[in-house]
Amino acid sequence: DGGITQSPKYLFRKEGQNVTLSCEQNLNHDAMYWYRQDPGQGLRLIYYSQIVNDFQKGDIAEGYSVSREKKESFPLTVTSAQKNPTAFYLCASSPLTSGGRSTDTQYFGPGTRLTVL
Amino acid sequence: AQSVTQLDSQVPVFEEAPVELRCNYSSSVSVYLFWYVQYPNQGLQLLLKYLSGSTLVKGINGFEAEFNKSQTSFHLRKPSVHISDTAEYFCAVSGEGKLIFGQGTELSVKP
Numbered sequence: 001d002g003g004i005t006q007s008p009k010y011l012f013r014k015e016g017q018n019v020t021l022s023c024e025q026n027l028n029h030d031a032m033y034w035y036r037q038d039p040g041q042g043l044r045l046i047y048y049s050q051i052v053n054d055f056q057k058g059d060i061a062e063g064y065s066v067s068r069e070k071k072e073s074f075p076l077t078v079t080s081a082q083k084n085p086t087a088f089y090l091c092a093s094s095p096l097t098s099g100g101r102s103t104d105t106q107y108f109g110p111g112t113r114l115t116v117l
Numbered sequence: 118a119q120s121v122t123q124l125d126s127q128v129p130v131f132e133e134a135p136v137e138l139r140c141n142y143s144s145s146v147s148v149y150l151f152w153y154v155q156y157p158n159q160g161l162q163l164l165l166k167y168l169s170g171s172t173l174v175k176g177i178n179g180f181e182a183e184f185n186k187s188q189t190s191f192h193l194r195k196p197s198v199h200i201s202d203t204a205e206y207f208c209a210v211s212g213e214g215k216l217i218f219g220q221g222t223e224l225s226v227k228p
Contacts, residue, residue, distance in 0.1 A: 033215065
């Protein structure tokens with residue numbers, strides 16, 4: 001089955017600890033994305049990557065870091081610098097249109113709910 | 118810069134009634150437009166998309182949307198909703214290699 005997997009589904013962390021959220025896709029998509037979702041605020045883009053070993057900051061990158069060492073993997077680290085990390089985190093991937101100007105359909109994983117205790 | 122506004126944060130409706138979820142966008146270039154649905158504690162699932170061609174787009178689960186360039190709108194409609202349509206719905210516009218999402222509309226279908 002092709003798709004996107006995120007693990008774990010629920011994650012608890014003590015304040016001051018870094019934590020890494022996993023995202024893997026086997027759709028052979030070039031682009032991958034990380035979003036944060038809070039009640040009433042929709043989806044906010046954290047980081048995105050259009051090619052291996054390259055990524056760009058989204059709208060709320062502070063306190064987060066990513067890597068893209070393989071096409072199929074795009075892990076997100078929530079660092080201790082992130083002031084309010086409790087949220088639902090969604091990973092997505094998509095093919096790119098020619099020239100990379102726009103994105104076609106993004107396919108989403110099931111999400112990871114992070115709670116900081 | 119592109120942006121998306123979903124005009125209603127919550128829409129309550131009775132089962133078998135019609136529903137319209139409103140979405141307006143702003144963009145200086147031609148766009149791709151999307152509607153996604155999210156059930157509780159799950160990821161987003163594509164309902165339908167407009168890339169080009171016919172302005173009336175049909176999607177899954179009986180939903181459809183109409184692209185109106187002059188009014189910069191992409192409203193989502195269903196003629197008769199079911200309890201199972203209760204979910205959050207997101208409108209999105211693409212540009213610069215990423216999607217810009219609206220704030221979401223919570224559709225609540227009551228028996």
